[in-house]
């Protein structure tokens with residue numbers, strides 16, 4: 001059943017990286033419970049625009065929960081209250097009429113605010129650049145069926161590969177650690193026979209880069225796993241640690 | 252202008268090999284002296300950037316999103332075709348070629364399509380080597396499924412996230428080259444112009460989306476891989492930032508735009524639910540492998556699906572097309588859904604939906620098997636609609652999904668501007684009037700991994716070029732023009748938002764230039780678009796400034812281009828006096844309401860040439876010559 005909601009929003013507004021931000025309050029009236037959270041912000045933004053006020057800046061693109069572009073902290077939780085859901089896939093039916101909703105950007109030393117709810121997540125790309133790949137050039141790959149991969153292994157690799165790189169794990173972690181993100185890529189590639197030759201080097205370099213970028217340590221709070229919109233498991237962190245220690249031991 | 256497709260001579264199956272041999276090579280030591288610009292990091296741009304950098308070229312790569320990993324390709328769900336014939340079910344390069352040409356309703360180039368089929372297997376090999384976790388059989392081999400309109404199982408997939416996994420593969424290869432210093436990545440940049448200096452594409456003008464600065468970049472060649480233009484319809488399955496701007500601005504600089512009216516409507520999307528709706532969500536058509544499409548037999552039957560007995564259901568696709576059933580091509584499935592709704596048999600609150608029912612499949616295979624195949628799609632559906640497809644049939648309706656038209660390119664993927672190459676969905680080359688499922692990913696990666704690395708070499712080696720820097724007057728002219736457009740948009744300070752205009756344009760396009768078209772409607776659309784465009788430049792409101800992060804301004808520029816481009820689509824649709832594939836003009840149909848082609852007069856590519864703002868564009872025709880297939884009336888009965 002479609003319902004109509006009236007809500008109060010407290011939204012973080014910040015002009016630019018070096019400006020001071022603050023919360024602004026907006027009334028969202030006549031919101032349909034079938035809207036997505038981002039469509040609700042669209043509605044507010046249309047009104048702000050007509051009133052001559054700059055709309056709320058927020059990142060988004062696919063609006064299908066796959067590109068990893070969207071994401072803000074809603075009532076203290078990255079991507080809001082629904083488990084396994086990105087903000088763009090969160091629907092207003094999960095809120096009640098009269099609710100006050102607090103919306104703020106990811107907060108982490110490694111992610112600077114660009115404007116309002118938009119942050120700079122380029123540190124995540126840097127972690128991948130440090131080794132989140134298999135070193136093959138285009139051309140000359142053997143037939144795809146030349147190396148068999150058991151279904152179980154392929155499924156596990158796929159579980160890890162489902163990470164969308166949104167950064168919610170970092171935002172959720174009290175230490176702003178990027179362990180879940182980093183370990184997902186390390187695991188995916190270490191599980192597959194094609195990725196094994198470089199597994200140790202990869203783990204070493206990615207972890208070092210992650211540390212160097214200002215992300216915190218993992219102290220087993222498990223908040224990352226709880227808030228991950230793709231439900232990436234912390235089993236990956238254990239796998240990464242194994243690879244890392246193997247590498248450290250060998251070097 | 253004379254269009255020379257540069258199709259190599261010789262038998263179809265030998266053309267590409269022969270061409271590769273005939274192309275000049277750039278000496279390995281010289282490659283590092285060349286700079287190449289790539290716009291876009293989807294499958295096409297990502298794979299091209301990585302492969303060119305591996306060869307030694309210096310690559311500068313640009314994208315709108317904050318990271319190259321987020322390009323719209325990430326959203327592709329269903330899979331990627333390849334003629335591996337791993338299933339031993341009769342597939343071959345020839346069959347994939349034939350299916351693609353036939354699926355495209357005989358409006359694609361034979362030579363390009365054959366090359367695509369030939370390269371398809373290499374793509375899978377490459378992706379597996381990169382660590383793409385494709386689905387596997389128990390024995391460890393790669394799994395396949397059959398997909399939209401194909402009678403063989405040639406589609407490779409990674410759950411319902413094939414695009415994501417292929418893109419992350421290309422992104423990982425790209426990241427490796429960034430680390431190696433061979434690719435410089437420029438995210439959060441929007442290309443706003445191609446710079447043509449002394450007759451050749453020599454650079455681009457971009458807006459830095461964070462600082463607002465307008466920047467200039469020079470190179471020896473420019474590659475556009477900026478994706479499709481489905482968002483001209485406002486509501487589509489494309490990502491929000493997908494746009495026509497890069498391609499359209501190239502068109503204004505002299506690149507011909509081919510077949511803009513060839514757009515694809517996908518039959519299985521979640522129906523529209525309200526006026527605030529910002530985009531549409533595709534449900535992968537792999538669902539049609541196991542789901543059965545039906546509507547109530549009686550128009551206006553408002554009972555819930557569970558209360559409609561078997562005998563009162565109309566499985567209209569299975570009845571009308573006994574041999575293809577639910578797997579007919581997209582345009583056929585879409586038009587049939589519309590037809591059912593038009594006669595009042597549509598379901599759901601709006602009556603603009605049909606059922607896609609999994610009850611029989613679940614009975615046959617068990618819930619677990621179905622969950623394994625489609626679990627994440629079912630979950631996505633439930634998130635959006637709050638309905639559980641394991642228990643009640645899904646509701647689906649067609650939505651705009653893909654654009655076959657694009658910048659005209661020759662066999663080397665070069666546009667009519669010397670040195671401007673176009674890859675992926677942004678070009679027009681391989682899908683004719685209608686694309687088969689799971690073929691776009693294949694084409695994007697074939698273009699990027701396996702074609703451009705050769706053909707760009709041929710271009711660079713073939714003509715010695717003077718270095719052009721961003722000090723060349725062409726750069727400053729272009730920059731001044733972009734700067735003044737930005738200022739103009741900010742200064743109008745009207746009363747209607749950018750989205751408001753965009754939505755209205757979308758309605759016009761959907762109504763008159765969508766699933767089925769007619770002359771009167773198209774004429775009307777032209778008028779409506781023109782007047783909307785006029786109003787836009789007087790009454791749009793773009794808040795904020797040009798010198799920082801301003802999403803309204805970004806969208807305003809894109810919508811301004813859509814408002815011109817929409818008219819070009821309509822002009823193209825009007826000029827094609829036939830129906831074919833995704834272009835269905837009601838004036839040209841068979842007795843069974845199928846598209847009726849006119850091979851005598853319209854077996855050609857329409858490549859439009861810009862002649863000035865609000866001036867009639869010029870039509871250039873590239874005749875399509877079929878030497879290897881016989882043109883037939885498509886029939887899926």
Ligand SMILES: Cc1cc2nc3c(=O)[nH]c(=O)nc-3n(C[C@H](O)[C@H](O)[C@H](O)COP(=O)(O)OP(=O)(O)OC[C@H]3O[C@@H](n4cnc5c(N)ncnc54)[C@H](O)[C@@H]3O)c2cc1C
Pocket residue numbers: 290291292293294295296313314315316319321322323324325326327328329330331413414440441442443476477478479488489490493494496497533652653674675676677688689690691692693695
């Ligand atoms: C929901 C959905 C599902 C699909 N499923 C399938 C499927 O199962 N199988 C299949 O084969 N195909 C599928 N397709 C089609 C396929 O995904 C696309 O055609 C394909 O991914 C396009 O790739 P591309 O590299 O050409 O462009 P895109 O992936 O669209 O990338 C465009 C790139 O260009 C950049 N860009 C655009 N404009 C500019 C500019 N002005 N300046 C700078 N950068 C710019 C963007 O930032 C982006 O990086 C699907 C499409 C959709 C919408």
Ligand code: FES
Pocket residue numbers: 059060061062063064065066067068069070071086087088089
């Ligand atoms: S917008 Fe792509 S994941 Fe939310």
